[in-house]
Amino acid sequence: MQWKANWIKPIEDFGDICPLFSKEFISDRPIKAAKLFITSLGVYEAVLNGNRIGNFVLAPGWTSYAKRLQYQEYDVTSLLSTHNQISVTVGKGWYRSRLGWESFPEQKKLQAAPAAFLAQLEIFFQDGTTTMICSDNSWLCGKSNVLFSEIYDGETYDASYLPVANSPVETFEGPFSTLIEQQGEDICEQEQLRPARRFQTPKGEWVFDFGQEVTGYVEINLTAKAGDKVVLSHAEVMDKDGNFYTENYRSAKAKYCYVCKDGKQTYKPKLTFFGFRYIRVDQFPNGTQSANLENFSAIVVHSALKRTGHLSCSNPLLNQLFENIIWGQKGNFLDIPTDCPQRDERLGWTGDAQVFVKTAALNFNVEKFFTKWLSDMSADQEEDGRIGHVIPDIIKDGGSAAWGDAAVICPWEIYLAYGNTQILSNQFNCMKKWIDYITSHTQDKNLWTGGTHFGDWLGLDAPVGSYKGSSREDFIASAFYAYSTSLVIKAGKILGEDVSQYKVLYKNITSAFQNTYPEYMTQTECVLAAHFKLAPDCQSAADQLADMIRESGIKLQTGFVGTPYLLHVLSDYGHTELAYSLLLREQYPSWLYPVTKGATTIWEHWDGIMENGDFWSPDMNSYNHYAYGAVADWVYGTAAGIKTDENAPGYEKVIICPNPDQRLTWLKASLETKHGLIRSEWKKKDDVWQYEIETPTNTSVSIANQTYEVKKGTYIFYSACDK
Numbered sequence: 001m002q003w004k005a006n007w008i009k010p011i012e013d014f015g016d017i018c019p020l021f022s023k024e025f026i027s028d029r030p031i032k033a034a035k036l037f038i039t040s041l042g043v044y045e046a047v048l049n050g051n052r053i054g055n056f057v058l059a060p061g062w063t064s065y066a067k068r069l070q071y072q073e074y075d076v077t078s079l080l081s082t083h084n085q086i087s088v089t090v091g092k093g094w095y096r097s098r099l100g101w102e103s104f105p106e107q108k109k110l111q112a113a114p115a116a117f118l119a120q121l122e123i124f125f126q127d128g129t130t131t132m133i134c135s136d137n138s139w140l141c142g143k144s145n146v147l148f149s150e151i152y153d154g155e156t157y158d159a160s161y162l163p164v165a166n167s168p169v170e171t172f173e174g175p176f177s178t179l180i181e182q183q184g185e186d187i188c189e190q191e192q193l194r195p196a197r198r199f200q201t202p203k204g205e206w207v208f209d210f211g212q213e214v215t216g217y218v219e220i221n222l223t224a225k226a227g228d229k230v231v232l233s234h235a236e237v238m239d240k241d242g243n244f245y246t247e248n249y250r251s252a253k254a255k256y257c258y259v260c261k262d263g264k265q266t267y268k269p270k271l272t273f274f275g276f277r278y279i280r281v282d283q284f285p286n287g288t289q290s291a292n293l294e295n296f297s298a299i300v301v302h303s304a305l306k307r308t309g310h311l312s313c314s315n316p317l318l319n320q321l322f323e324n325i326i327w328g329q330k331g332n333f334l335d336i337p338t339d340c341p342q343r344d345e346r347l348g349w350t351g352d353a354q355v356f357v358k359t360a361a362l363n364f365n366v367e368k369f370f371t372k373w374l375s376d377m378s379a380d381q382e383e384d385g386r387i388g389h390v391i392p393d394i395i396k397d398g399g400s401a402a403w404g405d406a407a408v409i410c411p412w413e414i415y416l417a418y419g420n421t422q423i424l425s426n427q428f429n430c431m432k433k434w435i436d437y438i439t440s441h442t443q444d445k446n447l448w449t450g451g452t453h454f455g456d457w458l459g460l461d462a463p464v465g466s467y468k469g470s471s472r473e474d475f476i477a478s479a480f481y482a483y484s485t486s487l488v489i490k491a492g493k494i495l496g497e498d499v500s501q502y503k504v505l506y507k508n509i510t511s512a513f514q515n516t517y518p519e520y521m522t523q524t525e526c527v528l529a530a531h532f533k534l535a536p537d538c539q540s541a542a543d544q545l546a547d548m549i550r551e552s553g554i555k556l557q558t559g560f561v562g563t564p565y566l567l568h569v570l571s572d573y574g575h576t577e578l579a580y581s582l583l584l585r586e587q588y589p590s591w592l593y594p595v596t597k598g599a600t601t602i603w604e605h606w607d608g609i610m611e612n613g614d615f616w617s618p619d620m621n622s623y624n625h626y627a628y629g630a631v632a633d634w635v636y637g638t639a640a641g642i643k644t645d646e647n648a649p650g651y652e653k654v655i656i657c658p659n660p661d662q663r664l665t666w667l668k669a670s671l672e673t674k675h676g677l678i679r680s681e682w683k684k685k686d687d688v689w690q691y692e693i694e695t696p697t698n699t700s701v702s703i704a705n706q707t708y709e710v711k712k713g714t715y716i717f718y719s720a721c722d723k
């Protein structure tokens with residue numbers, strides 16, 4: 001891409017008001033094609049002759065801006081006429097918002113940037129000539145209707161005046177060397193939900209419930225007088241007394257203010273987003289009681305990912321859990337994988353993505369999405385190999401076990417899911433450097449001791465007052481050191497790289513681990529020792545785990561680190577029935593407990609709302625945190641039994657080994673792969689399990705300890721139901 005355009009910014013300081021840039025031009029010959037290339041420091045909305053350009057909201061998306069800034073290309077041929085006006089509104093977006101719960105220096109630097117943009121419109125005429133309309137000092141600017149827009153705090157829009165662009169702009173040395181063409185998926189409006197109900201709380205406030213926690217914004221439709229105001233607040237849950245609860249948004253104001261024009265009107269914010277299920281009407285023309293169901297709809301916004309996986313079964317609570325996992329992913333896959341979409345974080349926490357990536361790649365096609373995010377990870381990796389806690393790395397701190405390991409685990413899972421070695425070659429250097437970082441930062445050779453870690457984050461065996469479960473941090477760090485090294489070896493072999501040094505390292509870590517940690521003290525320690533094949537006797541580690549769970553009354557205690565592998569370890573070592581007992585448990589703690597409390601997404605805490613209705617402390621209590629949704633990969637991979645052969649990844653060769661349980665009478669899973677649709681279904685019929693398997697390619701099917709090699713087709717199998 002040859003940029004002829006200049007970065008431009010307003011000369012006048014508009015403060016919080018988003019500038020509107022504008023340019024009029026004539027195009028007096030028949031047009032063959034016209035393309036617009038555009039990006040901004042912030043987020044932009046571009047309009048040509050009154051029509052919004054493209055469906056991408058919150059463009060140019062979020063990347064590690066200091067290293068990579070995406071631009072978009074739009075075909076605008078059909079929007080041009082003879083007399084044209086192009087206008088661009090620039091909001092703070094991720095670039096210039098106060099991201100992070102405190103003022104991180106990296107973000108402070110970005111925040112100081114001007115509300116600027118860069119655009120180049122290339123017009124190709126039918127007579128073979130071309131022209132270019134570039135951002136330069138011939139543009140004008142003014143105050144747009146967006147008086148305020150910020151990621152955490154929301155948006156204020158005044159529709160009561162017509163904006164005028166009559167102030168000059170100036171060109172400046174904006175970033176060119178960091179510009180890249182768009183690498184990720186578009187962020188688009190995906191669905192529209194009407195409120196399920198309107199009610200008045202005990203405090204007398206009017207609240208609308210969309211019936212589903214979503215990420216996006218509310219569209220308002222109303223008839224009003226110029227100057228009338230609509231003010232809305234957002235919330236995820238109502239408190240014990242039925243009142244609107246916003247404390248867990250922490251400092252994020254998440255406010256939406258709209259000043260009306262005369263007449264019938266519709267508005268939706270486009271330069272920010274909110275995570276919410278409920279809105280409270282704080283102000284409305286003729287009083288808050290006059291707002292009704294027709295005035296609002298929720299617009300769901302996320303990256304345009306293709307849905308690939310579906311799960312359903314005979315248990316309605318479990319079906320709701322599956323739905324919640326999907327909604328958790330929708331709500332948190334808005335250009336980068338975020339921890340949550342509502343409070344003053346919404347950051348690309350590496351640990352959360354690592355925990356969920358396998359499930360994510362089953363539910364939706366996330367290859368392109370992760371390719372972009374992992375490119376940001378490589379770009380942000382420190383010289384010494386350290387990986388930030390969040391990517392884009394606005395915190396400039398990192399190096400936690402299981403969080404930094406996202407550098408290795410995410411590319412590996414994406415490779416397995418889609419069978420494309422490109423992600424491994426893109427990331428191999430970053431993967432190795434992460435291992436080398438550990439090697440050069442540990443206190444004890446061949447283990448990972450010392451350092452600052454998040455431990456088994458939010459594990460239920462946490463000492464009072466701590467967020468970290470009681471599994472030993474050195475144990476977790478050393479276990480992930482071993483596991484990530486084993487994946488670097490596998491990836492290197494696939495790429496034809498020399499991995500001899502990592503093979504020696506892996507052997508040394510395994511033996512140091514076994515010598516240092518002969519005993520396992522917690523559920524998570526058993527899980528890691530068995531799942532990462534570090535225990536000298538994995539069966540006995542899994543048996544110990546099963547005993548611990550039974551002795552505790554079928555209660556899991558695992559946090560972010562142990563939970564994703566918990567059911568796998570049980571079922572891999574003969575405790576499938578116990579794995580189902582955990583999955584189907586409805587009392588706290590369990591995956592279904594939040595469902596019994598009305599959850600529509602996955603909670604950050606097993607007890608986000610406690611049995612007595614109280615909340616966990618507001619400082620760390622999100623109701624849309626996808627991490628524990630990682631359990632879905634066990635349902636696809638073990639309950640329905642669909643897996644890819646690691647030696648023929650991307651489901652080039654499929655392995656299907658269903659594991660039915662008497663407590664469900666049927667279960668269905670399907671997965672759209674690049675080879676075609678895979679389906680595994682089982683149901684109980686007259687004390688016999690009937691399995692229906694559809695596969696697009698060579699497949700090993702294992703039923704009741706018998707393995708059958710089959711080709712593309714649909715097959716029915718039977719096995720006896722054990723009582």
Ligand code: BGC
Pocket residue numbers: 339340345349351352454457625
């Ligand atoms: C985030 C988590 C994250 C964690 C790190 C939290 O504030 O919301 O999901 O992984 O910090 O410990």
